[in-house]
Structure formats: C-alpha cells, structure tokens
Amino acid sequence: MALTDFSYVRQEMAPPKPAPASEVGVIHWLRANLFASVKDTILTLAAIALLAYTLPGIIQWLFIDASWTGVDRKACATISQGGILPDGQSGACWAFVSAKFEQFIFGRYPSDLYWRPLLVMAMFVVLLIPMLMPKAPYKGWNALALFIILPFVSFFLLGGGLGLEPVETQLWGGLMVTLILSFFGITVSLPFGILLALGRRSNMPVIKMLCVLFIEIIRGIPLITVLFMASVMLPLFLPDGWTFDKLLRALIGVSLFSSAYMAEVIRGGLQAMPKGQFEGADSLGLSYWQKMRLVILPQAIKLVIPGIVNTFIGLFKDTSLVYIIGMFDLLGIVTLNQSDANWSTPVTPITGYVFAGFVFWIFCFAMSRYSLFMERHLDTGHKR
Amino acid sequence: MKKTILSAAIGAAVLGAASAASAATLADVKAKGVVTCGVSQGIPGFSNPNDKGDWSGIDVDYCRGIAAAVFGDPTKAKFVALSSKDRFPALQSGEVDVLTRNTTWTISRDTSLGFNFRTVNYYDGQGFMVKKSLNVKSALELSGAAVCVQQGTTTELNLADYFKANNLQYNPVVFEKEADATSAYDAGRCDVYTTDQSGLYAIRLKMKNPDENMVLPEVISKEPLGPAVRQGDDQWFDVVSWVHYAMVNAEELGITSKNVDEMKASGGPDIKRMLGSEEGTKIGTDLGLTNDWAYNIIKNVGNYGEVFARNLGPETPIKIERGLNALWNKGGLQYAPPIR
Numbered sequence: 001m002a003l004t005d006f007s008y009v010r011q012e013m014a015p016p017k018p019a020p021a022s023e024v025g026v027i028h029w030l031r032a033n034l035f036a037s038v039k040d041t042i043l044t045l046a047a048i049a050l051l052a053y054t055l056p057g058i059i060q061w062l063f064i065d066a067s068w069t070g071v072d073r074k075a076c077a078t079i080s081q082g083g084i085l086p087d088g089q090s091g092a093c094w095a096f097v098s099a100k101f102e103q104f105i106f107g108r109y110p111s112d113l114y115w116r117p118l119l120v121m122a123m124f125v126v127l128l129i130p131m132l133m134p135k136a137p138y139k140g141w142n143a144l145a146l147f148i149i150l151p152f153v154s155f156f157l158l159g160g161g162l163g164l165e166p167v168e169t170q171l172w173g174g175l176m177v178t179l180i181l182s183f184f185g186i187t188v189s190l191p192f193g194i195l196l197a198l199g200r201r202s203n204m205p206v207i208k209m210l211c212v213l214f215i216e217i218i219r220g221i222p223l224i225t226v227l228f229m230a231s232v233m234l235p236l237f238l239p240d241g242w243t244f245d246k247l248l249r250a251l252i253g254v255s256l257f258s259s260a261y262m263a264e265v266i267r268g269g270l271q272a273m274p275k276g277q278f279e280g281a282d283s284l285g286l287s288y289w290q291k292m293r294l295v296i297l298p299q300a301i302k303l304v305i306p307g308i309v310n311t312f313i314g315l316f317k318d319t320s321l322v323y324i325i326g327m328f329d330l331l332g333i334v335t336l337n338q339s340d341a342n343w344s345t346p347v348t349p350i351t352g353y354v355f356a357g358f359v360f361w362i363f364c365f366a367m368s369r370y371s372l373f374m375e376r377h378l379d380t381g382h383k384r
Numbered sequence: 385m386k387k388t389i390l391s392a393a394i395g396a397a398v399l400g401a402a403s404a405a406s407a408a409t410l411a412d413v414k415a416k417g418v419v420t421c422g423v424s425q426g427i428p429g430f431s432n433p434n435d436k437g438d439w440s441g442i443d444v445d446y447c448r449g450i451a452a453a454v455f456g457d458p459t460k461a462k463f464v465a466l467s468s469k470d471r472f473p474a475l476q477s478g479e480v481d482v483l484t485r486n487t488t489w490t491i492s493r494d495t496s497l498g499f500n501f502r503t504v505n506y507y508d509g510q511g512f513m514v515k516k517s518l519n520v521k522s523a524l525e526l527s528g529a530a531v532c533v534q535q536g537t538t539t540e541l542n543l544a545d546y547f548k549a550n551n552l553q554y555n556p557v558v559f560e561k562e563a564d565a566t567s568a569y570d571a572g573r574c575d576v577y578t579t580d581q582s583g584l585y586a587i588r589l590k591m592k593n594p595d596e597n598m599v600l601p602e603v604i605s606k607e608p609l610g611p612a613v614r615q616g617d618d619q620w621f622d623v624v625s626w627v628h629y630a631m632v633n634a635e636e637l638g639i640t641s642k643n644v645d646e647m648k649a650s651g652g653p654d655i656k657r658m659l660g661s662e663e664g665t666k667i668g669t670d671l672g673l674t675n676d677w678a679y680n681i682i683k684n685v686g687n688y689g690e691v692f693a694r695n696l697g698p699e700t701p702i703k704i705e706r707g708l709n710a711l712w713n714k715g716g717l718q719y720a721p722p723i724r
Binding site for chain 1: 426
C-alpha cells in the first residue's frame with residue numbers, strides 16, 4: 001500500500017507562499033539598511049536631518065538663485081553691489097563660468113586654433129578607451145600609440161612646428177594643462193617607478209644606493225619646493241638669456257616626484273610576494289628580467305593597484321601647484337579670472353571653485369571606479 | 385638612459401638664442417620680434433585676463449605701448465604672469481625684458497636688486513579698509529586688530545612700520561594671493577584689510593555688502609608704481625621711460641588715439657615734433673626706434689588719460705578717480721619732460 005492511497009495525504013506540492021511583507025520590498029530594504037537597530041535608526045535620522053538642513057540651501061544656491069546668463073558682473077551682483085539682482089539674493093554665478101568656459105578648458109590658447117587641442121583630445125580618447133578595456137585586442141600596438149607616439153604627435157600639434165603655427169606653452173592653460181601634466185606624470189612615473197623599485201631591491205650596491213638616494217631625496221622635499229627652485233633659482237644659474245620652458249620644468253618636476261612615490265608603492269607589492277615565487281621562477285631557469293616580467297611583477301602590481309591609483313589621483317590634484325611657477329592649470333585659470341573686474345562679485349570666486357572642484361571630482365572619481373573594476377577583473381588568485 | 389632623455393629634453397627646451405641679456409635689450413627684443421613683459425597673476429585694472437583670455441589693464445597697455453613703439457604693432461607683446469615673489473628673479477635672469485607688474489619703486493629695488501626705475505604709471509598709497517560696525521574713525525584706533533595683508537609686498541612692510549611707529553599691537557593674517565586676502569576679510573577673518581588704495585577700490589566689487597565697509601582716512605605710504613628694467617642698459621631704460629612720457633605728453637597736448645592722424649598732419653610744432661612729422665627729425669632714431677614711435681603708441685594704445693579711463697576710470701567697474709594721477713597742470717603728479 002502506497003502513501004498516496006491515503007486520502008489525507010496531499011497529491012501535489014503546495015504553491016510557495018510569498019515572502020512575508022517584512023522581508024521584501026522597500027520596507028525590508030529600509031529596515032535592513034537604515035533602521036536595523038536603535039543605533040542605526042538614530043544615525044539615519046541624524047543623517048536625514050543633516051541633509052534636510054543643508055541640501056535645500058545648496059540647491060537653492062547652485063540652481064534656483066543662480067544667474068545663468070549675462071555679460072558682466074551686473075548679472076551676478078545685487079543692487080547694493082551694483083548689479084541687477086534683488087538685495088539679499090545670493091546664488092552661483094554660472095554666467096561667469098560660461099563666459100570664461102573656453103579659457104577654463106584651453107587657457108589662453110588662440111581660439112582659432114582650438115581644433116588642435118580638440119584633435120589631441122579626440123586621439124587620446126580613441127586610444128585610451130581600448131587601452132582601458134581588458135578584452136580589446138592589440139594591446140601592445142595600442143600602448144605604443146598611446147604612450148609613445150601620441151605624446152610626440154601632440155607635442156607638435158599643440159606647440160606647433162612642422163608647418164603649424166607655433167603656440168608657446170605660456171599660452172597653454174586650463175584643463176588642457178592639467179590633463180597634459182597628469183597624463184605625462186602618470187605615463188613616466190609607472191615605468192620609472194618600477195625600475196626604481198627593482199633597483200632598490202637589487203643586490204648590486206651602486207644601483208641600490210643610487211635608487212635609495214633618489215627616492216629618499218625626492219620624497220623628502222615638497223613638490224612645491226622643487227617647482228619653486230625650478231622656477232626661481234634655475235634661471236639664475238643658467239647663462240644669461242637662456243630660458244627653460246616652464247611647462248617642461250613642471251613636467252620634469254612632476255614626473256620625478258611621482259616616480260619616487262610610485263617606486264615605493266611598487267616596492268610594497270614586491271615585498272608582499274612570497275619567496276617561493278622568486279625561487280620557483282629561478283628553478284625554471286628564467287633570467288632576472290624574465291622572472292620579473294612573467295612571474296613577479298604581474299602579481300605584485302595587481303596587489304598594489306589601489307596604491308598606484310592613489311598616487312595617480314594625488315598627482316592629478318598636485319598639478320595645481322604649477323600655479324606658483326606662473327602656469328595656469330584649471331584651478332590657476334579659475335583663480336586668475338577672478339581678478340577680472342568685469343566679473344568681480346562676492347559669488348564669482350565660490351562659483352569658480354565649485355566648477356573647478358566638480359571637474360576635478362569627475363576625473364578622480366572615474367579613476368577610482370576604474371581601479372575598482374580592474375581589481376575585480378584581476379582578482380583571480382586570492383578569490384575564495 | 386634617464387640622463388640622455390633628460391639632457392635631450394633640456395636641449396630641446398632651451399628657447400631662443402643664448403644672447404646676453406645684460407646689455408642691448410633693445411637689440412635682443414628686435415631680434416626676437418616680441419617684447420616680453422612680466423605681469424601679475426591677476427590684479428584688477430592693472431593686469432587681468434578679459435573674457436577672450438587676452439590680458440588687459442594699465443600695466444598691460446604700458447607693455448603694448450612699448451611693443452607699439454618698437455615694432456609699430458601692439459600685439460608683439462608677450463606676457464609672463466609672475467607672483468609677487470618671483471617677479472624680481474624673472475627680471476634679473478632675463479626671462480622678461482621689462483617688469484610692468486605694479487611694482488613699487490623703492491631705493492633697495494633700485495640699488496641692491498639691480499633694477500632701474502624712472503617713470504611712475506600709477507601713484508598709489510596704502511590705505512585701510514574696516515567694517516563700519518567696528519566704529520573706528522582712524523587707523524590709530526586699530527590696536528589689537530587682525531589685519532589681512534598680501535605676502536611679499538611693500539604693503540606688508542609698511543603695515544609693520546606703521547604699527548610699530550605708533551606703538552600699536554596687531555595680528556597680521558598673511559595670504560599669498562590678493563584674492564584670498566580679500567575674501568578672508570569679507571568673510572570676517574580679519575577686522576582690517578590693507579593694500580594699496582587702487583586695491584581697496586577693486587575689493588569693493590567682491591564685498592557682500594560694500595556699504596558696510598569704509599576706507600580710513602590715513603594713507604600710510606607712498607607707492608609709486610612703475611616699470612622696472614635691469615641696470616646697465618641705458619638705451620632700453622630710455623625706451624621704456626619715454627613710452628610713458630609720450631603717453632603723458634600726448635594727453636597734455638590733447639592727442640588721442642582718435643585724432644592722432646589729423647594731429648600728425650596739422651598739429652602745432654610741438655605736436656608734429658612728438659609724432660615724428662617734423663622735417664628732418666631725429667628724435668625717434670636717436671632713441672633707437674623709428675621716428676613715428678610716439679605716433680604708433682598713441683594710435684594703437686592711446687594717451688595716458690585714455691589708458692587710465694579704459695582700465696581704471698569711472699567708466700569701468702573699478703571706478704577710480706584720477707586723483708594723484710591727474711596731469712600736473714590739473715592738480716596731479718603726472719608730469720613728463722618735454723619731447724624736443
């Protein structure tokens with residue numbers, strides 16, 4: 001006799017019941033994430049209160065009370081300040097940003113030649129995107145084009161020569177200079193940093209000492225000091241009448257700097273490698289460079305991606321220091337334009353800084369997200 | 385490997401011929417085809433960028449005047465932005481040919497720094513701005529005040545002298561950039577803001593409530609602002625000086641950029657002499673320039689009054705009256721030796 005012969009035994013499975021209301025949907029999410037415990041609830045309420053306190057003011061200032069159009073300071077100043085806005089109103093002066101937008105991007109680059117930086121930018125994007133995609137083919141050619149050929153091409157495109165009208169670096173500025181400096185610094189610092197890190201761990205005493213000296217001296221001086229020396233002292237040592245391009249001074253200073261920092265980041269990765277990896281590579285009969293290239297560095301660099309990106313982001317923001325040697329990067333040109341009496345109002349400086357901060361944030365945030373993506377993509381060895 | 389890259393880079397970056405900057409600046413400038421002027425990193429009305437990204441201001445126009453005198457073309461001027469700290473090394477090293485960066489003429493700058501000053505394109509003086517709510521009527525009541533001031537300027541030194549001479553205590557709050565000092569004052573970090581009076585006019589534009597601030601009556605220093613050149617090059621020094629004198633003389637004679645052409649043809653003898661239309665004149669060539677040097681300045685840049693009105697005068701947002709900078713025959717100090 002089978003169980004199914006009993007009339008009180010069910011013949012088919014009961015349909016599943018929906019999860020209780022407290023385990024799904026918005027309410028569950030709120031409970032799990034915002035109101036899980038008394039402490040959470042208090043913190044959530046405090047955060048909501050803080051947002052409610054600040055956000056309306058910020059939105060009001062940034063958008064609602066802001067001046068979007070205008071040709072001079074009158075658009076952004078109140079009546080008592082000599083403008084057209086009602087007294088007491090204070091909002092962002094986006095008209096200032098829009099009037100100066102081209103300067104913020106290109107500096108004082110001649111406006112009829114904007115196609116040159118734009119072309120460089122387009123080439124950069126076209127080459128960078130496949131470089132950033134792990135699955136895109138021809139990585140070697142791509143890297144050659146991006147890191148070796150592009151800098152030379154853009155040097156001539158931006159600076160002129162070979163039949164193009166010359167544009168002195170004195171006229172370069174804005175976001176363009178920020179990107180040039182940081183791209184150059186990043187491109188140079190990674191290979192040099194790797195070499196310095198390997199040199200520092202080398203068994204050859206002279207190489208080791210030179211690398212240690214370089215790293216420790218450069219790390220021991222603030223970037224601002226190096227730039228200042230290069231800008232103020234260097235011309236006094238050079239023969240009369242020799243001038244040394246300021247952008248190049250900044251490029252060299254920034255690259256030396258980031259190389260030293262990068263070396264220490266990479267060294268951290270090298271030190272985290274178990275000795276077995278070195279010995280294993282040796283036992284396969286690999287030469288030093290083969291060992292490093294095929295076994296050690298791929299693992300070591302993967303370990304220190306957050307540190308590398310940290311250095312890149314720091315470098316990107318440090319480029320603002322070139323202001324002290326009279327170059328105008330994005331932040332520098334924003335500050336410079338605050339001295340234009342036609343636009344000088346109480347809100348102009350803040351608006352300029354908000355704009356510059358937002359642009360910096362976009363780039364830094366993008367770098368940070370990309371590094372997270374790379375970490376996940378490369379996280380093969382230690383995944384559990 | 386690094387060394388070769390570095391030396392190649394240095395080699396590529398050394399611009400222009402390695403000519404001696406100490407003498408014959410005029411010849412160098414003519415050879416380069418451009419006059420290089422040191423300007424500020426943004427001082428309203430003196431040197432600041434406009435919407436198109438071009439420099440404008442009274443110092444910038446002075447530099448364009450030099451370019452017009454030398455080349456007949458005001459666009460052959462190149463501007464190097466210098467902070468108040470690195471302006472002097474830049475001139476000493478020959479990075480700039482002339483410093484038109486509202487620099488105060490003092491004896492130590494004239495002697496120990498190795499510069500020459502002769503003309504003053506703006507007579508300034510240091511003043512104090514305070515909030516009306518402080519209820520202060522004189523700078524002598526400022527004991528214990530926090531004073532916002534820009535670093536590395538004569539302003540900072542005058543401030544120290546003035547308070548010491550009057551036995552007053554004060555807390556200097558020092559900023560590298562003018563803009564930072566002014567916004568700090570407006571935000572209430574200091575009770576007093578001090579700079580040259582031209583700067584006090586400009587800062588009013590940035591105030592939330594300009595009417596709640598007042599300028600104290602004391603003017604505690606003389607700030608003759610003018611161009612500086614390196615010592616030991618009298619010809620270049622003469623060129624730079626006479627550019628200013630030509631602009632001042634033009635205003636005195638009523639020559640403007642608009643009427644200069646008809647003045648050149650039909651003006652009186654002194655006007656014709658100045659504009660180079662006198663028979664057999666050698667004034668311009670003796671200066672190392674062409675005989676229409678002054679014509680070129682006035683035609684392209686304007687006379688002193690026009691330059692002042694365009695950059696600082698009541699028509700601009702800065703709204704500075706001529707005051708000390710009026711012509712000598714109108715109660716001011718602008719006085720130019722005759723061109724003859």
